[in-house]
Amino acid sequence: MSQLYDFHGGIHPPQHKDAATGRPIQQLPLPPQLYIALAQSVGNPARPTVSVGQPVLKGQQLAEPDGRLSAAVHAPTSGTITAIGPHPFAHPSGLPVATITLAPDGLDSWQPRSPLAWQDASPAQLRSHLQDMGVVGLGGAVFPTHLKLGASPLATLVVNGAECEPFISCDDMLMRERAAGIVDGIRIAAHALQAGQVLIGIEDNKPQAIAAMQAACAGTPYRVVSIPTKYPSGGAKQLIRLLTGIEVPHGTRATDLGVQCLNVGTLYAMARAVLHGEPLLSRVVTVTGAVAYAANYEVAIGTPLAWLLQQAGMADAQTEVIMGGPMMGITLPDLHAGLPKAGNCLIAKSAALFPPRPPEQACIRCGDCASVCPAQLQPMDLFWFAKSRNFGKAQERHLFDCIECGACSYVCPSQIPLVDYYRFAKSEIWAAERDKKNASLARQRHEFRQFRIERDKSEKAARLAARAAEQAAKLASQAATPAAASTAPAASGMDDAKKAAIAAALARAAAQKEAKPLSEQHTSGLDDAKQAAIQAAMARAAARKAASDAAKAADAANPDSPPATTPAQTGMDDAKRAAIEAAMARAAARKAAADAAKAADAANPDSPPAAAPTQTGMDDAKRAAVEAAMARAAARKAASDAAKAADAANPDSPPATTPTQTGMDDAKRAAVEAAMARAAARKAAAQAQKDASE
Amino acid sequence: MSRHATHIAQPVTVSRVMLKVLAALLPGIAVSVYCFGPGVLVQLLLATLTALGAEAAVLRLRQRPVAPALADLSAVVTAWLLALSMPPLGAWWMIVVATLFAIVLGKQLYGGLGNNPFNPAMVGFAVMIVSFPAQMAAWGTPLAALDATAQLQWIFTHTLPAGSSVDAVSSATPLDVLKTGLLQGGQDVAQLLLQPRFGQWGNAGGEWVALAWALGGLWLWQQKLIPWRTPLAMLAGVLAVSLPLWLWQPAHYASPLFHLLNGATLLAAGFIVTDPISGSTTPLGRLIFGFMVGVLVVVIRVFGGFPDAVAFAVLIMNMAVPFIDQTTQPRVFGRKGGRHA
Ligand code: SF4
Numbered sequence A: 001m002s003q004l005y006d007f008h009g010g011i012h013p014p015q016h017k018d019a020a021t022g023r024p025i026q027q028l029p030l031p032p033q034l035y036i037a038l039a040q041s042v043g044n045p046a047r048p049t050v051s052v053g054q055p056v057l058k059g060q061q062l063a064e065p066d067g068r069l070s071a072a073v074h075a076p077t078s079g080t081i082t083a084i085g086p087h088p089f090a091h092p093s094g095l096p097v098a099t100i101t102l103a104p105d106g107l108d109s110w111q112p113r114s115p116l117a118w119q120d121a122s123p124a125q126l127r128s129h130l131q132d133m134g135v136v137g138l139g140g141a142v143f144p145t146h147l148k149l150g151a152s153p154l155a156t157l158v159v160n161g162a163e164c165e166p167f168i169s170c171d172d173m174l175m176r177e178r179a180a181g182i183v184d185g186i187r188i189a190a191h192a193l194q195a196g197q198v199l200i201g202i203e204d205n206k207p208q209a210i211a212a213m214q215a216a217c218a219g220t221p222y223r224v225v226s227i228p229t230k231y232p233s234g235g236a237k238q239l240i241r242l243l244t245g246i247e248v249p250h251g252t253r254a255t256d257l258g259v260q261c262l263n264v265g266t267l268y269a270m271a272r273a274v275l276h277g278e279p280l281l282s283r284v285v286t287v288t289g290a291v292a293y294a295a296n297y298e299v300a301i302g303t304p305l306a307w308l309l310q311q312a313g314m315a316d317a318q319t320e321v322i323m324g325g326p327m328m329g330i331t332l333p334d335l336h337a338g339l340p341k342a343g344n345c346l347i348a349k350s351a352a353l354f355p356p357r358p359p360e361q362a363c364i365r366c367g368d369c370a371s372v373c374p375a376q377l378q379p380m381d382l383f384w385f386a387k388s389r390n391f392g393k394a395q396e397r398h399l400f401d402c403i404e405c406g407a408c409s410y411v412c413p414s415q416i417p418l419v420d421y422y423r424f425a426k427s428e429i430w431a432a433e434r435d436k437k438n439a440s441l442a443r444q445r446h447e448f449r450q451f452r453i454e455r456d457k458s459e460k461a462a463r464l465a466a467r468a469a470e471q472a473a474k475l476a477s478q479a480a481t482p483a484a485a486s487t488a489p490a491a492s493g494m495d496d497a498k499k500a501a502i503a504a505a506l507a508r509a510a511a512q513k514e515a516k517p518l519s520e521q522h523t524s525g526l527d528d529a530k531q532a533a534i535q536a537a538m539a540r541a542a543a544r545k546a547a548s549d550a551a552k553a554a555d556a557a558n559p560d561s562p563p564a565t566t567p568a569q570t571g572m573d574d575a576k577r578a579a580i581e582a583a584m585a586r587a588a589a590r591k592a593a594a595d596a597a598k599a600a601d602a603a604n605p606d607s608p609p610a611a612a613p614t615q616t617g618m619d620d621a622k623r624a625a626v627e628a629a630m631a632r633a634a635a636r637k638a639a640s641d642a643a644k645a646a647d648a649a650n651p652d653s654p655p656a657t658t659p660t661q662t663g664m665d666d667a668k669r670a671a672v673e674a675a676m677a678r679a680a681a682r683k684a685a686a687q688a689q690k691d692a693s694e
Numbered sequence B: 001m002s003r004h005a006t007h008i009a010q011p012v013t014v015s016r017v018m019l020k021v022l023a024a025l026l027p028g029i030a031v032s033v034y035c036f037g038p039g040v041l042v043q044l045l046l047a048t049l050t051a052l053g054a055e056a057a058v059l060r061l062r063q064r065p066v067a068p069a070l071a072d073l074s075a076v077v078t079a080w081l082l083a084l085s086m087p088p089l090g091a092w093w094m095i096v097v098a099t100l101f102a103i104v105l106g107k108q109l110y111g112g113l114g115n116n117p118f119n120p121a122m123v124g125f126a127v128m129i130v131s132f133p134a135q136m137a138a139w140g141t142p143l144a145a146l147d148a149t150a151q152l153q154w155i156f157t158h159t160l161p162a163g164s165s166v167d168a169v170s171s172a173t174p175l176d177v178l179k180t181g182l183l184q185g186g187q188d189v190a191q192l193l194l195q196p197r198f199g200q201w202g203n204a205g206g207e208w209v210a211l212a213w214a215l216g217g218l219w220l221w222q223q224k225l226i227p228w229r230t231p232l233a234m235l236a237g238v239l240a241v242s243l244p245l246w247l248w249q250p251a252h253y254a255s256p257l258f259h260l261l262n263g264a265t266l267l268a269a270g271f272i273v274t275d276p277i278s279g280s281t282t283p284l285g286r287l288i289f290g291f292m293v294g295v296l297v298v299v300i301r302v303f304g305g306f307p308d309a310v311a312f313a314v315l316i317m318n319m320a321v322p323f324i325d326q327t328t329q330p331r332v333f334g335r336k337g338g339r340h341a
């Protein structure tokens, strides 16, 4: 006998299980139609692989899994597909879901079955087999089973035979009658998980099931543990706590703590799938309450619930029916739905079994809810926060740790349907989070668009500036003073370089800014490194463009020097104008030179990192750094040269008012200096380009 | 009801809970009537009628459904607790005023059942003891041979039939007598307690009433209607202060037993600190809340200026409840630690 660990709280509602356990599991004839919904498990609905009118064999796949979190769906019997489309579904929303309608042909003829040699199969093979066989958790949560067999080795496999909700007895009957099959399933799961120990938890109100399981486990290391009857001992977390003492916090996977929990019905289905190659085509479902023949029925998935209830002797088709237990089950909106894999129990309500709840009263803070809460929450506080729409507070008090077991609602003397309030609060929080996510996506899109517009604008501006520079150069070519003429375009050339540099910096900043949201956004797409590389390339391209613009601008200054050699041709007016222009140009040139120096400096530190993703190894990086340093130095020199050139133009301007005095010598000198400045600018541009391309 | 609601519920209602609380008060009421006469029943009746009337009137003003609120019996519980805390032979208008304050100020102005931060009965009591200290201190003499007619006459007209002594209706409570005696000096506790007013265990008649309250409280606990933590912690708080004082200077300080059997100590332990609405709800919080009420009761009795201290102790701790609850949040399943400020 292993040690038991109690869990906090819990309740003892009336059991009502005996009504359905008096008879063995009942078989029913096939219904006239089967409505097999494509959404049979947690995760993505399966994708249909058949078409209307197509004859299918029993066990044939009707729909394939869509991604990892999905399981296949099969034909529970042979027949013809008569429809694929929306049909009522066993869900509280009452919204129809995509459903395959199958008209049985009555032959029930199997397709060839392929069992899996599980002892030789790899865990991955077993997982894909189970996914293809459509095996999902039959305890009610319908989580695809293959995803539960991931982690191995595992310390403890917990087998859930607790079945703690009132009325439900399908697991009880399955254990009584098919214990050997369940143990086969345990064997396969324990093998796949390399489980250190297997603990089978069964509530002590099922002595026959305990005896049967004990007999079936004889000679195995699997231990059947009788646990006290207390709702919700069958909750996975509660059962794990009961049997191992481990508490699985909200948001943590049990396997991370070395334990996994599988329901007995699931294990039985797993054994059928592996040993016999039978997909999950049917399940045992308790039909009880206001029916004449309360019992457990083995029923094909997709069996219309109305038909099933009628077979079980439900007199009035208008009766409200609960699917699941009275604690966590749902009132079915439409009995035309087919039985889903999740359908463990149908309870036809009667006024005697389900008297209407007295009207809700104010919470008197009696704390009864807290003393029964298995999650050890303070339900009355959560209720208060939910009711006052203080969702942040509710979350702070661990609203999401609530397993919605309903124990609190059950005991509340004020008859408050507490779980309703928690569901409401949770859905509000989810909705708010969805909105937030959507908003931030929209913001990212908007920012990217802004960036693009900005980039296009600055590129256009650079182009315009370049053209303007050319025009200015042409204009200056007619000027009398060569120095002024030469400095003016140089200045405007520098201006362009500045603009280009700014554009490059902008682009870079934008690229850097974009890098983050983009990488956050595409979680499944490009990985971050790739994105960084792309952005680096973009930045590089922008820098290159800026550099070439600068070069172009510098070139634009070229045509001005030849006219500088013919200063004598221009008259006084021209000279005056030239002098003014020269003064302006001088100021501009000085500023441009300073900016160019700054820009060159600024451009440097960025280029190496931009290049980094493409380069590998330390050497490259080092070389790049050295080159960058050299380029920086050169750029600085070029800038100072440009400044000098601009300064050199200074002495010429005052004399420009007296052009006759200056003569050819000055003009010559100016021309030479202009040429030098040109060369320096060209060199600077080239360096900048080299720099940028690093 | 939503499709996803919990489909079954325990057949428990607030009315039934309140009904059981009233039932648990019956033994104490019986002993009270035996000791102090039928005046006790008059007080209960006056309080009940006033409470229901006031509740109905305010609900109508607030345009809330009246019938369900009256049917939850919470107003009756408040009325009874108040009536049982007040002097059994107090004038009729005193209990009426006290109940009005309790229901209107203590309960409905905060939004009615479930929303009142203070115990309504204690609000009513505190208002009276502050406003009418002399009248509130005038207790009936236990087992005084005063018949029902005389009691009624006293309660409603403040007169007595010829031949009756005023002492029968206005003797001070043992707490008061002891306090005054000690203040006057000359006598120590042991000598003072020899007076008949103190009976066998320090409170003639009252000691039996107190034990009957304890009995009712035990039954409520057995019925799982009150937690054990708050009452036990309160008694522990009473002991924690009274015991060291008594051991230190028995001539100046009354014994823990005296404190337990006097005033409203045991009534409070079973029925007042266990009021869920104005009390703490966390397990640790209940211990702190109860303990501190117990401590304050003795401290105020011994060092304060009022004859009894339960009402003030409870009201002070009611104020601390939000803070206590906030800082004593229990550990949530699977999570480490728990208490978060
Ligand atoms: S059980 Fe109901 S009345 Fe009591 S504290 Fe919880 S919510 Fe409030």
Ligand code: SF4
Pocket (backbone or CB within 6 Å): A369, A372, A373, A374, A375, A376, A377, A379, A401, A402, A403, A404, A405, A406, A407, A408, A409, A418, A419
């Ligand atoms: S429904 Fe949530 S809050 Fe209520 S008892 Fe269950 S876990 Fe606790």
